[in-house]
Amino acid sequence: MKIERYEEIFLGLSAVVLILFLNALLYAGLAMNLRVPGVAGMIDPAKVRETPPFDHPGLHQIAPGKYQAVIIGKAWSFTPKTIEIPVGSEVTFLATSVDIDHGFYVDGTRINLMLVPGQISRTTYRFDKPGTHLLLCHEYCGLGHQFMYGKIVVNKTVVK
Amino acid sequence: MSTPIVSSPQAYELAANERSFVKWNIYFGFAVLSVGVLHGLRQALNYAGVDTMNSIPGMHGYYQGLTVHGVFNALVLTSAFANGFMALTTARGFNRKLNPALLQAALWTLLLGSVMASYAIFSNQASVLYTFYPPLQAHWTFYLGLALVVISTWLTSFALFAAHYGWRREHPGERIPLLAYMSLVTYWMWDIASLGIAIEVVVLLLPWSLGLIHGSDPLLSRTLFWYTGHPIVYFWLLPVYVSWYGMVPKQAGGKLFSDPLTRVAFLMFLCLSIPVGFHHQFSDPGISPTFKFIAAALTFGVFFPSLMTAFSVMYALEIGGRKNGGSGLIGWFFKIPWRDPSLSAQVLAMIGFLLGGATGLINASYSINQVVHNTAFIPGHFHLTVGTAVVLSYMGIAYWLVPYLQDRTLWSPGLARLQGWLYFVGVMFLSHGLMSGGLRGMPRRTMMARAAYAKFEPSWHVPGLMTGFGGIVMFIAVMLFFLIIIMTAFFGEKRAAEDLPLTETIRPPDNRGWQIGLDNFGYWIAITVALIVMAYGPFIVTYMPPKLTSPGFQAF
Numbered sequence: 143m144k145i146e147r148y149e150e151i152f153l154g155l156s157a158v159v160l161i162l163f164l165n166a167l168l169y170a171g172l173a174m175n176l177r178v179p180g181v182a183g184m185i186d187p188a189k190v191r192e193t194p195p196f197d198h199p200g201l202h203q204i205a206p207g208k209y210q211a212v213i214i215g216k217a218w219s220f221t222p223k224t225i226e227i228p229v230g231s232e233v234t235f236l237a238t239s240v241d242i243d244h245g246f247y248v249d250g251t252r253i254n255l256m257l258v259p260g261q262i263s264r265t266t267y268r269f270d271k272p273g274t275h276l277l278l279c280h281e282y283c284g285l286g287h288q289f290m291y292g293k294i295v296v297n298k299t300v301v302k
Numbered sequence: 303m304s305t306p307i308v309s310s311p312q313a314y315e316l317a318a319n320e321r322s323f324v325k326w327n328i329y330f331g332f333a334v335l336s337v338g339v340l341h342g343l344r345q346a347l348n349y350a351g352v353d354t355m356n357s358i359p360g361m362h363g364y365y366q367g368l369t370v371h372g373v374f375n376a377l378v379l380t381s382a383f384a385n386g387f388m389a390l391t392t393a394r395g396f397n398r399k400l401n402p403a404l405l406q407a408a409l410w411t412l413l414l415g416s417v418m419a420s421y422a423i424f425s426n427q428a429s430v431l432y433t434f435y436p437p438l439q440a441h442w443t444f445y446l447g448l449a450l451v452v453i454s455t456w457l458t459s460f461a462l463f464a465a466h467y468g469w470r471r472e473h474p475g476e477r478i479p480l481l482a483y484m485s486l487v488t489y490w491m492w493d494i495a496s497l498g499i500a501i502e503v504v505v506l507l508l509p510w511s512l513g514l515i516h517g518s519d520p521l522l523s524r525t526l527f528w529y530t531g532h533p534i535v536y537f538w539l540l541p542v543y544v545s546w547y548g549m550v551p552k553q554a555g556g557k558l559f560s561d562p563l564t565r566v567a568f569l570m571f572l573c574l575s576i577p578v579g580f581h582h583q584f585s586d587p588g589i590s591p592t593f594k595f596i597a598a599a600l601t602f603g604v605f606f607p608s609l610m611t612a613f614s615v616m617y618a619l620e621i622g623g624r625k626n627g628g629s630g631l632i633g634w635f636f637k638i639p640w641r642d643p644s645l646s647a648q649v650l651a652m653i654g655f656l657l658g659g660a661t662g663l664i665n666a667s668y669s670i671n672q673v674v675h676n677t678a679f680i681p682g683h684f685h686l687t688v689g690t691a692v693v694l695s696y697m698g699i700a701y702w703l704v705p706y707l708q709d710r711t712l713w714s715p716g717l718a719r720l721q722g723w724l725y726f727v728g729v730m731f732l733s734h735g736l737m738s739g740g741l742r743g744m745p746r747r748t749m750m751a752r753a754a755y756a757k758f759e760p761s762w763h764v765p766g767l768m769t770g771f772g773g774i775v776m777f778i779a780v781m782l783f784f785l786i787i788i789m790t791a792f793f794g795e796k797r798a799a800e801d802l803p804l805t806e807t808i809r810p811p812d813n814r815g816w817q818i819g820l821d822n823f824g825y826w827i828a829i830t831v832a833l834i835v836m837a838y839g840p841f842i843v844t845y846m847p848p849k850l851t852s853p854g855f856q857a858f
Contacts, residue, residue, distance in 0.1 A: 145559060145617065156609040160602045167598060167668045171591075176669040178584040180591040187852055188624065213380025217857050242437050242855050243520060245585075245676055249743035249759070252672040254585050258520045259437060259852045261587035275507055280676040280745035282365065283432055288753040 179255055182236070182264035190214060190240045201225050204234075213237040214255040215244035218241035218286035219278065225292070228299040232268045248294055256281055269296045304557055304806035307548055309469075309478035314801055320393055323405045325707050327386025327412070328700070331379045332787065334416065335693075338374035339780045341367035346732060346773020347767040349678070349739070353438070353751035364749040365429045365858055373423065373434030373448075374718060376688060380414050380538045381451050383696055384492075385412065385458040386542050387583045387703075388485040391548070392462045394802055395482025396469045400461040404598050408457035413449025420442040429858035431747065433527060434507070436518035441853030442511040449503045453497050455537075459489035477811040480561055481804065487568040488540040490823060491533060495576050500856030510854065517850030521588045528579035529838065536575040536604075538688050542695040544712045545648065546615050548568050551805035553645040553702075554638050558623030558810040559614050565820045567607040567614070573830045574604035577837030593841050594668065600837065601666040608659055615652065618805070643715050644803075647698030647722030654690030654729065658683060661737065676747075678765070679740025682733045690729050697783050698722065702803055704787055710794030718786050723780035732772025739765030 170176040190196045195212045199221050202210045202255050214221045227233060237246050239257040246255040246263065250273075255263040269275075279290035308314075316324075344354045344367050355364040385408060393400050422428035422444035430438045434445075466478070466486055478486070502523050509515045542815045558564065580597035583589055623634030640646050661683040665671055674680065705712050712718060740746070742761045750756055750766060811817060819825060 149559070149563070149613065152613045153610065156600070156606060160605060163663070163667070164599055166384050167595075167670075170669050171595065176672075177591050178594050178668060178672060179587060180594075181588055184588070184849070202671065217855070229545075238743045242857060243435050243524075245745070247676065247743070247745065252669075254672045256583075256587065256676075257587045258524065258587055260519070260849055261521055263587040276743065276758055278743075278745060278755055281435075282747040284429075284855070285365065286857075287365070287747075288749040289757040 146268075176252075176259065177239045179199035179263060179265050182262040184260055185238055185262055187238075187240055190238055195236060196238060201227065207231055209233045211235045213246070215239040215246065215279065215290075216291040217241050217244075217283050218279070220279075220292040223292040224295065226295045226297060227269060229269060229272045229296050231296075232266060234266045235264065242283050243281050244283050244290065245278070247278050247280040249276040249278070251275060270299045272296050304772035305559070305747065305810035306806055307561075307804060308395050308397065308482075309473075309479045311804070314394060314397060315799070316390070316393065317399050319405065320389065320400060320575050321707060323409055324386040324390045326409055327382045327389075328415070328703065328707070330416075330543075332700070332784070334374045334378045334382065334782070336784060338371050338379065339777055341371040341578065342375070342779040344580055345371060346776075347770050348749060348751045349735065349744075349773075350750050350770025351766060352770065353749075355749070355751075360424070362426045362429070362858075364752075365431065366423065366426055368747065369423050369431050370448070373419060374695075376432055376538075377448065378412075378419075378451060380534075380688070380692070381455050382412060384488070384537060384541045385409075385455060387699070388462065388488060388544070389458060390802075391544055391717055392465055392482050392485045394514075394804075395479040395485060396465050396836050398465050398469055401464050404457050404461035404464070408454045408461065411450050411457060412454035415447045415454060417447070418450065419447030422447065423765060426858070427856075433531070435527070436507060436520055436523050437852035437855050438512070438762050438858070439467050439511055439518075439856055442508060445503050445508045445511055449500065449508070452500055452503075455489075455496065456493060459493050462486055462489055463487070475813070477813060480564060480811070481544070483565060483821070484540070484544045484547060484568050487572050488537070488544070490827060491540070491572045491575055491830075492537040494827070494834075495530050495533035495537065498526045498579070499531070501847055502526035502530075506848070507665030510850075515850060516853065518852045518854065519848040519850055521586065522845065522848050522850055524583060524586060525579070525589070525841070527578070528582040530579070531582060532579045533575040535684075535687065536571055538692045540571060542628045542651070542692050542699075543568075543611060545695060545699050546611065546652070548805055549699075549702075549803045550615060550645065550648055551618030551622070553648075554619045554622030555625050556618040556623075558805045558807045559617045561807040561811040562809065562817050562820065563610060564807075565615060565811075567610040567816075569820065569826050570610075571604065572826055573833060574600055574607075576830065577833045578604060578666075580837070581666045581668075584668065585675045588845075589841060593837070596837055598666055598668040600833070602663075603661070605663060605666075612656075614689075619649070641715075641719065643712070643722055644698045644701035645720035646719055647725075650690050650693050650722055650726040651694035651698065654694065654726065657733070658686030658691055662687060662774070669767060674740055676745060677740035678736040678744040678746045678769075681746050682736030685729055685733045685736065689733075690726070694722065694725055694729075697725070700783075700787060704790050705797075706800060706802065708791050708794060709799050710790060711797050713786055713789035713794045717782065721782040721786060722777055724782065725776055728772045728775030728777075728779055730772065731768050732776060735765045735768030735770075735772055739769065758811065
């Protein structure tokens with residue numbers, strides 16, 4: 143029957159397409175270093191503010207053009223609320239929550255983290271264009287969820 | 303040449319208690335849907351900037367309504383429909399009575415669980431959404447209620463497995479009738495899949511909400527939830543696949559191509575649905591990217607049986623279309639019996655699922671997920687899968703199932719036809735609005751009408767309006783559906799009892815050789831468990847014991 147030939151072709155093509163897609167992801171992950179967040183350590187949610195680096199939330203320069211942004215999520219705000227960096231900066235975000243699950247999403251980038259109490263979330267991103275990015279909590283966290291946001295301002299000043 | 307998909311194609315009468323079980327489950331499910339979509343409408347309007355959330359007396363705002371919408375539509379409706387429909391298809395497949403005590407217990411457990419969870423939600427003690435991540439803490443009746451809903455599905459499954467066992471003893475060496483086979487695999491998959499949520503609720507959350515233990519483990523709870531939370535979509539989908547494989551070909555005037563291909567597809571769902579939950583946690587801390595990538599790879603695997611399904615169902619439709627004089631490469635598609643509202647609704651559901659499947663593959667795509675995770679893209683996607691492929695198929699199935707259960711003809715088939723199209727158009731607008739907004743950074747699960755930052759993002763405006771418009775159209779369509787169902791049940795023309803619309807297969811099951819192994823569930827369950835251990839074992843072993851460090855918060 144002709145249909146049996148079609149069946150083989152269809153299933154073969156299906157498998158080939160899926161394998162190609164998967165290899166594209168492998169390539170992006172290994173060759174282009176596009177990876178999802180992973181393990182960055184645990185923390186006692188009751189002692190976040192006494193535990194380094196969260197005892198000093200804010201932006202810290204660690205090398206020329208390189209920063210560490212330490213951010214605490216709490217219902218319903220981020221500390222600090224605004225971060226200013228020069229264009230071209232590479233920022234490593236370290237964030238956690240002191241109460242319930244929050245989200246950490248920076249519009250116009252691929253920064254997309256969940257803040258889960260007890261866990262430290264980490265990602266690194268290079269801001270190559272000047273402008274203002276909205277930072278928002280995109281995990282439901284109670285009545286005031288829609289008020290929880292911040293800003294990342296990328297200034298035109300050149301990196302020292 | 304054709305083979306039936308049930309043990310005895312002629313002469314079947316559904317026992318009175320089974321008819322009543324199916325009726326109760328299906329009608330209760332639809333009653334729950336009527337409450338769920340009311341809040342769905344309010345959420346769609348919210349994206350359009352219209353805040354109706356304080357307009358219903360006794361309700362306390364957006365997130366309470368969102369919890370109703372998720373719990374009622376995605377957990378209760380789907381469990382009730384699966385229980386009722388799979389009991390019917392198993393009884394019909396084996397031509398055997400199901401254990402009446404188990405059915406009775408399943409129904410009462412479902413009703414009791416739903417009442418308990420509803421009490422917690424409507425008294426504003428459980429606005430935790432249908433994912434109920436701790437440390438947000440709901441009232442204990444919420445957790446116990448949901449546990450009972452899950453137990454009702456287990457009780458139903460025991461009735462199905464008992465029928466299989468009894469049939470097998472009387473029919474040694476025979477192949478399981480295909481209709482029963484698909485139903486059994488659905489519940490085997492679900493019983494293994496639902497263990498995650500059961501352990502999460504019974505061991506961690508219920509004692510915590512009762513004050514017996516003082517802390518919760520947020521990350522472990524999320525992991526247990528998503529262990530169940532991904533395969534649950536197949537628990538929604540597979541009963542619909544039973545209709546697409548077992549009934550739609552007949553309704554289209556065609557036949558199902560291959561019995562063994564169908565069995566292989568269902569077995570792939572059994573083995574591959576469960577070990578993929580980490581793809582919902584790509585953005586979570588504390589889980590190695592390696593485990594996440596393995597989940598992504600296996601998710602691409604579980605996409606394969608859906609592609610097999612596309613082939614089988616399209617071929618069945620093509621046979622029907624060509625029989626009606628359709629010709630050419632796609633000409634047959636316009637000649638399938640579009641006038642049958644049951645068929646047209648389900649074919650539209652399939653078209654929606656093409657988009658739902660494609661967007662699902664985007665979500666599963668590891669690094670690409672970072673662009674869309676927890677944005678409105680996600681509800682845009684799943685209103686094409688559960689909101690279209692599943693629910694629009696439920697409606698299509700109801701257009702023969704309600705007449706079957708009531709022995710009455712369908713009231714106003716013309717209106718029913720219109721209803722399916724209207725819903726389809728509505729959901730296309732809604733999903734396009736949500737997805738295009740999500741790609742511009744619009745978050746999901748957020749009271750956008752009051753969001754402090756929405757004013758900074760003018761690009762969300764048009765997607766929000768589209769979402770609202772789509773939601774209104776969907777709501778009207780669902781109301782039409784309820785009208786048609788109620789009119790059919792009470793005022794449809796009386797008719798003689800009819801059988802289910804059952805297809806036949808062109809390529810029959812083989813009584814010898816490798817195919818016999820397909821009916822031996824023990825092997826396949828062992829493979830399933832092995833894959834689960836492979837996907838989750840390394841995480842669990844390195845993570846244990848639970849870290850019960852988070853006290854409860856009632857931030858709603």
